[in-house]
Structure formats: C-alpha cells, structure tokens
Amino acid sequence: MASQIRKIHQQLLDKEISCTGLIQEKLSLLKTNSNNTVNSLLEHVALELAAKVDTKIKNGEAIGLLEGIPFGIKDVFMLQGTTATASSNMLKNYKSAYTATAIQKLLDAGAIPIVKENCDSFGHGSSSENTIFGAVKNAINHNLVGGGSSGGSAVNVAKDYTVFSIGGDTGGSVRQPAGYNRVYGLKPTYGRISRYGLMAYASSTDCVGPIAKSVEDICILLNVMSGKDVKDQTTYASAEINDASLSNHSNIKTVGYFKNFIENEAIDPKIKTDFLTAIEKIKAQGIAIKALDFFNSDILVSTYYTLAMAETASNLSRLDGSNYGNRIDDKNLKESYAITRSENFSEETKRRIIGGNQVLSQGFSDEIYLKSLAIRDAISENFEKDFKEVDIILSPVTPITPPNIGESLKNPHAMYLSDAYTVGFSLGQLPTLTTPQGTETGLQITAAKNNDELVLKFANFLKNTL
C-alpha cells in the first residue's frame, strides 16, 4: 500500500476533505467500534487542533506533512492532561503530568492524537486480554485475539480507525500484533527513539515503535521521532533516512534465517511452508540465502522473561498508592502498600513482579538472573558474528497463528513461548520490522544495530517481490 500520510496530506491541500471532517469521521469509527480498542477518546483536543489546521489551509498557509493526520497512542504513553491508565486498575484515574518525547515530536509536527489505545496492562501480555477495558478483538476475525501488548494500536491501524499508531515494544509488543492484524510495525534500534514518557516495563529492551500501513509511513514516523534526548540517556543521534533511497536495495547481498526457528515442532506447518516459499522467491531475485545457527527458542524466551520480570519488579515498585495510583488505605503504610498492590495489579502483572523478585533474591540471582545476563551477552555476540556474514536476517513473526480469545489467559506458559521469534531481537537491541507478507502473521526483517534504514529498504524490496 502507498503512503496513507502523503495521500491524506494531498487531500487536505487539495481541499477534497477538511481536517475537522477527517477527525470527526475517525472519532465516530472509534466510538462505535466493537474491537475494544479504545481506552479514552481525545475528542475535545483533537477537534480544536483540527480547526486550527483548517484555518491555516483556508488562509493559504503551508502545512507540514504530518499536520492534521490523526493518530492513536498506546495507553502507556504520557500525554499531558489526559489519562494514562496502562489498562490497569492501579492507574485508571491517573492523569499524565507531562508529554512523552516521541509523542511531543509528533505533536510539534502537527499530527493530531485522537485516542489512547487498549493494550495489555503495563505491557504484560501477548494478546491484549490482560486489560480492564475488555479483550481487544482481532481486526480480521473477532474471535481471535488482537495480539499484544500493543493490540489496540495494531487493530486501529488495520481497521483504518487511525492513520498510524504509536506502540511500545519490549519483547515483540509492536511486531506481534502488527503480524496478527497484517500491518507494518517497527521496533527500532534500542535508543534511537527516546523512552521518556513511556511507562517503564523492562528498561533495557523498551522501545517506542510506529505501526502503519506502508513502509513509507513507517519511515516518515521514524524520522520524526528519532534523536538524542537528554531525558533518556540511552538515546543516540541518528541520521535521517531519505525515503527516496528506500528503493535502492543493491547493498543487500545475503539474507540469513535461523534453521532452528523453522526446523521446529512448535511452528505451524503452514507458516513453515509459506516462510520457505518466501525464501525461495528472494533467492530467485539473485540474493544469497544462508541458514544460521541460533539459540533454542526455550532459552530465548526464558532469558528474556527472566530479565524482563526482574526489571518490571523494580520499575513497578513505585506503584504503591502513595504519591499516585488507586490507593486503598489500611492500618499502616506497609499494609496500605500491600493491599493497594494486591487489589490493583492483574494476575499476570503480579506473576511477573513476583517472578522478578524471586530471581533478584539472594540465592537465586547467581544461578538465574546473572546467568541470564551472561546468556544475553552471548546472544548479542552471536548477532554480531551473524551480521558479518549476512546483511539481513529474516524470520517468521510468530510460530503460531492468533489464538482464540480466552486461551492465553488459561495458559500463561504457552503465551510466553509464543514470543519465541520476537524476544531474541529485543535482547540484541536490533532494528526489526514486521511486514504483513509471506506468512499469515507476516515476516520479521532484522539488520545490525543502528541499521534501521536497511530494514526499511528490504521491506520495500519484499513489497515488490512476494
């Protein structure tokens, strides 16, 4: 699909549509939607901003490419003066005191936020069922999950309720729902986009990621949101990607894939066949293919979850109802903390906090937490070695197709294992894009650290190849 942003921009310039009309149309679709994608609508502020854009156009003033474009925000981002619930009871009335850097950059470019979107509570889940707002329903089939944790965001883009949405990806939370709903979703290189104002889940892998319907739109959004930010000291300065350069893929000579992802009992047979067919089509275009060795899926999933749980146990320790949050008073401060946290966190969030405190405890930290850190380093070294031999690594997004609503909550261990193909790239902090092609849940394109441009180039190549 061509750029939706450029198409709407042109329609606004040509006065085929008004910005107010566009925003009203999207708000109306969101209000009546039956996919459970909405936590709150930003109707008042959106219509106010739209009126300003219309006035500018009427007065013949120039407008920027993103000016007047409606977008959605996963409800784990801060947007000053609006609620940021993290789809949780704990923060159901919490109002953002400030605005996240990535969101502020979009606002500065003139994009209009219209909705805070449903997701797994604090990003804890792979299905968007762990939420107080009701399970997000898949854009293609209502009986299936929307994926997670940025499920509401991916469904909104797939259904054209938003032109693009901004999600958060810690272990696959942008890429997997993008695959489940057949849209593009990018996890950039860790540090390329500031995390300031994104509620912290696992700080060492948390990334801000755009979800959209075209590679070009992903590129536009990545350029706007990237950059060094003093409020997030893990950020780095990056060069703008020229979207005209995306059609040149001549520097992609070799594509690798992980043998053990494909030669695996857990993979859906159709996903396997479709993936291998895609590989053959790429080969037919004169690109060399290399099968690579990698860590077993259970090691990847266990390493990721051990570290993510340890980090989330620390990050969420501030949520005790003292300064903010849904406080429940008890006989003293300690009891108030305990009852507030026990009553307001979901079962999945509690499971992760408890797991995190287990591995950080004396006696467990050496054999589990520190060992996981060592495995993570070995995974990164493996990637460094691989990217000396290949330009791109291609993989399926998920081993399975989207489960029915209700299944993941019954079997959390199976849900963790369904993240097998996404978590490794998070641990490696690599740029990885879901493209809605190749298999039923798409393909993941990964390049070496800081090489987000190559990922987009290859996605553009696949668009014309598969």
Place this chain on the structure above:
Amino acid sequence: MSKIMTVDVLSSIKGAQPSEAVNKLFEVIKNAQPTNNNSFNINHNSSVSLNDLRDDVVIESSSLEKQLIMENFPKEKNGYLVVSKVIEE
C-alpha cells in the same frame, strides 16, 4: 539485613507465591550452558559515557505540571499529599 524476606514481602503483594508457569522458565536457565560465562555485562551494556552526562541542573516544572501532579494525589488536604501512618520496625 539478616532477616529472611519472603517473596510476598519483597513484592508487597499479599499471599504472593511463585507460579508454576514462571518456574518453568527459570528451570531452563538453571540447566542452560552459556557459551561464555565471563562475558557478563562487559560488551553489551547501554551505559552512558562520563563525557556525555546531562547537566546537573534543577528544571522547574510548569504550573500545569504541578497542578496535574497534585490532581493525582490519592488523598489531598490543603494542597498537601496525605500518607498513611508510618510504622517503624
């Protein structure tokens, strides 16, 4: 601290118990053979260079930000945050 703290105390969650689903993940790590045990946090950290630290300055919050922070107080009296009775052990 010599006192043994159980996971429910560490987590401030009443009746917290380790779960089977999570323990299965930890078992995999216990049995794993890392290829290089000495690489812990040496090559792949995201720490900031000492030359690149941000200035140590206090930035005043805007009045709107202050007002929103106060609006989020679970309990408020005369513009102040009210906390539960503090205990000492």
